[in-house]
Amino acid sequence: MALVVAQFAARIPLSGSSYQWASRLTNPKVGWWFGWLTFCYLAIGVAAVDNALASQAFMPLVGLPPDEDVARLITLVVLLVQTVLAVASTRLVSLINTVAVGLELALVVVVAIALVIAVAVTGDGSVGNLTSRGVVEPVDSEGNP
Numbered sequence: 001m002a003l004v005v006a007q008f009a010a011r012i013p014l015s016g017s018s019y020q021w022a023s024r025l026t027n028p029k030v031g032w033w034f035g036w037l038t039f040c041y042l043a044i045g046v047a048a049v050d051n052a053l054a055s056q057a058f059m060p061l062v063g064l065p066p067d068e069d070v071a072r073l074i075t076l077v078v079l080l081v082q083t084v085l086a087v088a089s090t091r092l093v094s095l096i097n098t099v100a101v102g103l104e105l106a107l108v109v110v111v112a113i114a115l116v117i118a119v120a121v122t123g124d125g126s127v128g129n130l131t132s133r134g135v136v137e138p139v140d141s142e143g144n145p
Helices: 002-011 017-025 028-062 068-122 127-131
Strands: none
16 A cells, blocks of 8 residues: 555645646646545544544553543644644755755856866867867878778
8 A cells, every 4th residue: 555655646746736637637627626625635634643643652652641632732733843844844945955056056157267267277278179079089081080
């Protein structure tokens, strides 16, 4: 079952999910219904899994006696942590992406300047280097190597 879900996860886009697939395969009205059904499923499913985690795994693990009110409180805390992680990770990934693009542009400029300086210092620069295909065997006037 986990392998099937993993296969679907690799194929379903992160934004739009089932709404996108249903809209493209049928029409936007069907996609709208799929979107709302997915929202309801996720809203119920995530809370149910978090509650099961709290009452069936976490509480026995730390030695808490069975108590549904405590389980609900733990569930709310877990949901809050998940929300904060989702929001922070989106912003963090955006920041990392922005920094990476800026760093890449800066490195391209630095390498270009370094190449211009190297050509100016050595005097070995030639416009033909811009269209060079690398080192090749010399050919005679008939095209023979």
